[in-house]
Amino acid sequence: MAGEKAVPENNKLDQLVAESRQQRDKREQGYREQALKMYPWICGRCQREFTRATVQQLTVHHRDHNHDNNPADGSNWELLCVYCHDNEHQRLLEAGRETNAPTSSETTSGATHNPFSSLKDLLDK
Numbered sequence: 378m379a380g381e382k383a384v385p386e387n388n389k390l391d392q393l394v395a396e397s398r399q400q401r402d403k404r405e406q407g408y409r410e411q412a413l414k415m416y417p418w419i420c421g422r423c424q425r426e427f428t429r430a431t432v433q434q435l436t437v438h439h440r441d442h443n444h445d446n447n448p449a450d451g452s453n454w455e456l457l458c459v460y461c462h463d464n465e466h467q468r469l470l471e472a473g474r475e476t477n478a479p480t481s482s483e484t485t486s487g488a489t490h491n492p493f494s495s496l497k498d499l500l501d502k
Contacts, residue, residue, distance in 0.1 A: 408447045412437045412454045422461035436462045442469065 418427040418435060427435045438457045439446060446453050457465060 408454065409437050411449075412451055412456060415451045416454075416456050419456065420458040420461050421455040422457055422465070425458050427458075434459050438462050438465060 413432065413435070418432055419425065420427075420435065421438075435456050436459055438455050440453050440455060443453070
């Protein structure tokens, strides 16, 4: 009986995920097409140039990291190659970690166990 209830729930979840992905792809396609028409096909970081054959490696980066902020003038977008785009997001993650890092007063003094504390006694025997 429990297995029968799980199947419809899984189907609903699968359907929800599929619809969400379709909406994301549709939204991305809209601003991607706009950005590709608006800007030259050059990575904003490494200056690599792209052609029709390689344009799929060019991504639209949202400067404020909000994918729903898509002004018609493209002021929140920049074209980055997939490598620079990944690097940009990695830098953001690392910056977030540094901000959340504990201060020196919050850190512990380290390990207190010394595995060699009785070594001298053992060697003296």
